[in-house]
Amino acid sequence: MHHLTLTPEDNATLSPVLAELAKSYDTIEDPELILRAPVFARQLPVHVLEFLEEFRIGEPSALCLISGLDVDEAELGATPEHWRDSQYGSPAFVQELFFLLCGSALGDVFGWSTQQDGRIMHDVLPIKGHEHYELGSNSLQHLSWHTEDAFHPCRGDYVALMCLKNPDAVETVVCDAADLDWSQVDVEALFEAEFTQMPDNSHQPENTAESTGDAVVDRLRARSFALIQSWNERPVKRPVLSGDRENPYMALDPYHMQTEGWSERSLRAFEGLCAQIESEMRGVSLRPGDVVFIDNFRAVHGRKSFRARYDGSDRWLKRLNITRNLRGSRAWRPAPHDRIIY
Template identity: 75%
Template sequence: MHQLMLTAEENAVLLPWLTELAATHGTIENPELLRRAPVLAYALPPRLLEFLEEYRRNEPSAVCLISGLDVDERTLGPTPEHWRNTQHGSTALPQEIFFMLCAARLGDVFGWSTQQDGRIMHDVLPIKGHEHYELGSNSLQHLSWHTEDAFHPCRGDYVSLMCLKNPDDAATMVCDAGSLDWSALDVDALFESVFTQMPDNSHLPQNTAESTGDPAQDRLRKRSFELIRSWNENPVQRPVLFGDRHDPYMALDPYHMKQEDWSERSLNAFRELCEQVEKNMQDLVLRPGDIAFIDNFRAVHGRRSFQPRYDGSDRWLKRLNITRNIRGSRAWRPSAGDPVIY
């Protein structure tokens, strides 16, 4: 794991600056803050900038962990009951800004119109009634391991998590592709475009608001939901592996993959890959102030089950999606400067 611990001296410099930025911009979804983030990020400690650049350029590990950011649980207040209640007046805005600025050194942050009402920064917390759903808001069952948004051609290069609360040490599960024995797998079969990946449940219409309040955005989002429906009915065939055949990247989400029509060779190759992933899965327990960047090309991730309390003390994370090629999604975004994919 690529890891850095912030010092007390770095926190002492960072927190007043982050608090000032929070007072100026008001919300992490402020378009001006999103626009300025890549420039503001240059004011981060040089040691941290060098650390992030090493992770971005040389891929020393699939997981990059930054620890030690000050988080005062008394200031945070109770864990929200739902992500819809968190956009304005966030008690964690200084920490959210730090998270955003670190992410901006790896690429461009972006959102999905079909997830959390198009927000850029998501909340990951247990929601009553979702305990057994295959969603990040579940709790009593494991969140199955997966590539984030594996079904979509515009999926991010990194998925990242910042921990605000984790009282029960619920573990994020991660498997680094570098830990797999590729010589023992049928890599050629896994490079073939024959594997069907369907949209995951977080992109379904019932998990977002009926309207954004903007008719033009609603039309675009309706188009996205129609496309997702068509992909569910007729899953697109894609490879599971891509890149270098001796050190490949991965894109798979077994829970949402339709396997009925695969050839025997494809099915066997896929099952053997999944077995290796299961054997090499590692637990990562995030604690308040931890930020984990997970390489979405080089790792799959999930989460262990935990018992929710619904009393304001539950596990609470923030999540960002990051791409190194924002122009690759231009056909999916209303304008070049719009960070939301429709």
């Protein structure tokens, strides 16, 4: 793991920078803040920027952890009951700003019109009634390991998590592709476009608001849901592996993949890769103030089950999607500066 611990001096340096930004904006979703975040990121300590750049370019690990950010859990108050309750007046705004700046040093943050009402920064917390759903808001069911948004051609390069609360030390599970024995996997078969990746449940219309009140946005989002429905009805075949055959990138989400119609070789290769991943899965228990960036091309991740209390003390994370190629999604976004994929 690529790891940096912030010192008390780092927190002292960051505090006035973040406080000044917090005076200028009232929500992390402010379009101007998102647009200017790469410039504001230059105010991060130089060694933090160098650390993130080494992760981005050198790929020393599929996990990059920055720990030690100051978090006062008393100031946070209760964990929200739902992600819709957390956008404005966030008690974690200062921490959200640090998270945004670090993410913007790695690439461009973006959101999905079909996830959490099109927000850039998501909340990951248990929601009553979701205990057994295959969603990040579940609790009693394991969140199956996966590539984030594996089904979509515009999936992010990184999925990032910032921990605000984790009283039960619930583990995020991760497998780094570098830990796999590729000589035991049928790599050539997995490079073929023979595998169906289905849209995951978090992009389904029942998990977002029916209307935003903006006719243009609602029309674009309806188009996105219609496209997702078409992918469910007529799955697109894609490869599981890409890039360098000696050290490949991965894109798979077994829970949302249909194996019907696959050739025997494809199925055997896929099962062999899944077995390798299962054998190398590792647990990471995030602590308050931890920020982890997971390389979404070189790792899969999930989460172990836990019993939510729903008393305001539950696990609470923030999540960002980050791309190194914003132009790659231009056909899916209304304008060059828009960060929401429709």
